[in-house]
Amino acid sequence: MLSKKCKYAIHALVYLAERHGQGPVQIGEIADRQKIPKKFLEAILLELRNGRILNSKKGKGGGYYLQRSPEEINLTEVIRLTNGPIALLPCVSLNFYESCEECVNEKNCTIRTTFLTIRDETLKILSESNLAALVKKQKKDRK
Amino acid sequence: MLSKKCKYAIHALVYLAERHGQGPVQIGEIADRQKIPKKFLEAILLELRNGRILNSKKGKGGGYYLQRSPEEINLTEVIRLTNGPIALLPCVSLNFYESCEECVNEKNCTIRTTFLTIRDETLKILSESNLAALVKKQKKDRK
DNA sequence: GATAATCCTATAAAATCAGTAGACTAATCC
């Protein structure tokens, strides 16, 4: 399951994507509207900034805004940054690969193929879910 | 990522599936061959027994054995029992459903569809991965 | 009744998660 941090991050990003191009949005506003504890959100947005998803501006009139257009930010990136590996086993992870201690015989591990297939399918779906697509869906649903 | 408990469970079950129909297998043997801490494995096998995947026999000549044929035991069941929900969000879980507190607007949550699709694809792959299929693959790889 | 095996309860160290506190830094406006 995704951590709260990750869910908060996704909702905050969708909120920012809706306001893309309208200047910085303050942490407090996002926290209020998305019902996220402010201090926690502060740390999350900082991580997204260090992960090159967000930019920030300090001082009056400051806040956070997307570093790239909503089309260019998808959920794989967000999840990896705030939740860790997408794969269910370390030995089938692209970005967090580690050999499986549990596999007695690594090279032909019985279950590897199954979880490789799951990873591929999951990545495909997540990479299609970019922020622009999510915002578009939200607007449609509101009608 | 899957917990160690879950990975241990899967490997133990594949080991038992290979020996299906040959009588009970002792915890100690499984622990040795699959490099699983014996006491931890003890607890895991007990859980699989309570989950109606394994049967056990006490006393001399006792041990654990599959309660059903390997074809009838698939990874969805094992993962749910030893690792929890397969879905990435509680609001798209079949067996562990809970409403998402984080969703400000539950009914048309922006991200729900994406994770519903992922759950469906994952379930499809996992349900095809029954113990018989995994054993068959293992034998092929060993050649 | 000795032995061999699982069953059960309790405990504990380590890691992760979720959140908070408070001081620091930088930008803006007057």
Added chain:
DNA sequence: GGATTAGTCTACTGATTTTATAGGATTATC
């Protein structure tokens, strides 16, 4: 240039989960 505003950074805390381990109780077999 000083007050104000808003993000930055470090550290800490409490709760929960994970990964075990210990030790005795129970049951089946010979």
